[in-house]
Amino acid sequence: MLSALVVIDYQNIHLTAHDLWAPAGTAKHETLVHPLHFANGVLSQRNQTLLAKAGEDAGDLRAELAGVAVYRGMPSNKEDPTAYRRSMAQRSEWTRDPRVQVTYRPLKYFWTNGERRAKEKGVDVLVALHLVRAAREATFDVVILASHDTDLEPAVDEAVDQDSTCQVETAGWKDAKRLHPKSRVWHTFATSAQFVSARDRKNYD
Numbered sequence: 001m002l003s004a005l006v007v008i009d010y011q012n013i014h015l016t017a018h019d020l021w022a023p024a025g026t027a028k029h030e031t032l033v034h035p036l037h038f039a040n041g042v043l044s045q046r047n048q049t050l051l052a053k054a055g056e057d058a059g060d061l062r063a064e065l066a067g068v069a070v071y072r073g074m075p076s077n078k079e080d081p082t083a084y085r086r087s088m089a090q091r092s093e094w095t096r097d098p099r100v101q102v103t104y105r106p107l108k109y110f111w112t113n114g115e116r117r118a119k120e121k122g123v124d125v126l127v128a129l130h131l132v133r134a135a136r137e138a139t140f141d142v143v144i145l146a147s148h149d150t151d152l153e154p155a156v157d158e159a160v161d162q163d164s165t166c167q168v169e170t171a172g173w174k175d176a177k178r179l180h181p182k183s184r185v186w187h188t189f190a191t192s193a194q195f196v197s198a199r200d201r202k203n204y205d
Contacts, residue, residue, distance in 0.1 A: 002141035004063035005134055006039040006171070009127050009147035010072035011120055013038065016148050016176050017195045029086060034200035036097050039068045041194035042144060042171045049188065063142045067099050069134075071127045073120040074104035080118070086204040093202060128155035131168075135159035138166040144188070146171045147179065156181035 010033075018031045047062045054061065075083035091102040105126060107118040127147065132155060134143040143166055145156060159168045160183040167186075170179045174189040190198075 002061070002063040002167075003066035004043055004142040004144060005067040005069065005140040006035075006042060006065065006144045006146055007069045007127060007131050007134065008035055008038070008071065009124065009145075009149055009152065010035070010070050011123070012147045012149050013172070016173055020173060020175055021192050021195050029083075029204075032090065032200040033195070033198050035068050035070045035094050035102070036065075036100050037200075038146070038190070038194075038198040039065050041198050042146065042188050042190055045190055045194065046144075046169075046171070046186075046188040065099065066140055068097075068101070069130055070094070070100065070102040071123050071130070072102070072104060073107040073118070073123055075107055075118065076109060079107075079109050079116070089204045090200070093200075093204075124149055124151055128152055128158075131155050132159045132162065135164050135166045135168050136162040138164045140166060142167045142169060144169045144171050145179070148172050148176050150177075150179060153179050153181040156185060157183045160185065 014033050015028065017033060018028055022031045043063055043065050050061050075087055077084040094100050094102055103126060105122050108121040109116060109118050131143060131145050134140060145152065156168060156170060156179060169186040171188040171190060172178050174191050178187055
């Protein structure tokens with residue numbers, strides 16, 4: 001069976017699922033996606049779909065999870081100590097499985113209409129770099145980018161263009177806009193049922 005790395009653009013995956021399927025009135029921090037459960041769900045869906053399409057020939061194409069690379073914004077301890085504490089606790093919980101690595105990049109804070117807001121800056125660059133590097137190094141047989149951010153489409157093409165044996169794929173939620181890179185790559189649609197299974201229901205308060 002092939003080894004697979006799932007690279008997760010976390011906020012994109014989390015908020016897209018929240019907008020699609022979260023019960024009305026549910027706070028965003030209450031619909032967290034557990035990276036390990038999400039990645040396992042993606043691999044399960046991928047393998048099932050391949051088996052349905054290719055039959056017995058899918059045996060050589062099936063993959064098992066070997067690594068999860070998570071990228072997300074880090075709240076400021078000064079600006080938002082509650083969110084900062086939650087984020088640190090989440091990383092501790094998620095990385096209990098050694099296959100999971102969580103990389104943070106500090107959020108940028110700014111004023112708009114008299115309100116203090118936060119925004120990710122540079123996370124997509126880190127995701128793109130990891131994707132291309134993983135494809136080039138081919139430590140894993142398959143690398144799967146989980147995101148709906150179309151700004152990452154050129155990174156998928158660059159990863160495919162690496163002279164490598166690594167197979168590049170994408171994944172995202174069903175019913176949401178999928179990536180359409182110029183390169184033809186396999187895409188896995190994760191379902192609403194998989195969102196329910198992947199939710200991190202631990203209370204981080």
